[in-house]
Amino acid sequence: MTAEAPAGPAEEPAEPGGGVAAGRFWSERRGPAALVAVVLMGASGLLLYDVVSVRAGRPAASWRRTLADDLAARPLDDAWVVVAAAAAVLAGVWLIVLAVTPGLRGLLPMRRDSELMRPGIERGAAAAVLRHRALEVSGVRSVRVNVGRRRVRALAEAHFRELDVVHADLDAVLTHGIRELGLARQPALSVHVRRPPRR
Known part of the structure; x- marks a missing residue:
């Protein structure tokens, strides 16, 4: 997780909830x-x-x-x-x-409570947090999480329990995990569950 001073081409409007809108980070080039x-x-x-x-x-x-x-x-x-x-x-x-173009595509802006600091989190760190959460779901053997600017994709392998049940639990856990990341823009969630390939 990183925190930087405000940077951007223009002033950012206030969020409806009272915070400060967080735009994308601009690379200094x-x-x-x-x-x-x-x-x-x-x-x-x-x-x-x-x-x-x-x-x-x-x-x-x-x-x-x-x-x-x-x-x-x-x-x-x-x-x-x-x-x-x-x-x-x-x-x-x-x-x-x-x-x-802003650049710094690997850094996701988080919600701001102050104009003095701009919090952000790297995609890899966000993916690691969500992957750890997903592995705690009963029945999940392995999971791969890809965090993008607009969508989070999770591909899991379940070695027991019904796939629909594991899918529902994963969807709930990851939705809660994404909310707790505090991202400025809530990404959509795509979850896929399958059985591990037979050897």
Whole structure:
């Protein structure tokens, strides 16, 4: 379980119960931001240095003259021009997607009682808690729990008792367990019970 200071693109409205609405956690995207900043800073610094050198009376750098001549001579349908344009478009789309999506899909927001803290729980931890609860149900031999943002899926194997009875007990126990997790958005529950395969 984690707790962080509020983060997000906008103020969050109050919940009907008096608490503060808990939106998804937004990733800080430090890696992509640092990469873009370093590339742009390096390219801008190199170009600025060459422009200042030309203004000071020195000849332009050979790489800039070669690049200008090459760009002036190549047609727009040249393979290298198309590849470079496609790479620039893909990089731009990637950056836009990173800017408008929250990220941190593995961290589920929990209900907030204060604006100062944002509690959250990792999906793996939530799945472990629910799996432990499910194994306490009589007749359950093994169970696999997958916790998503909108749905919790449980697949159990029952080696005795009727499958319908085990299913009903599992449904009740997991529903109560999900409620006790205190998630901001209550996920739907899907329970499947089967007999273990014969060997």
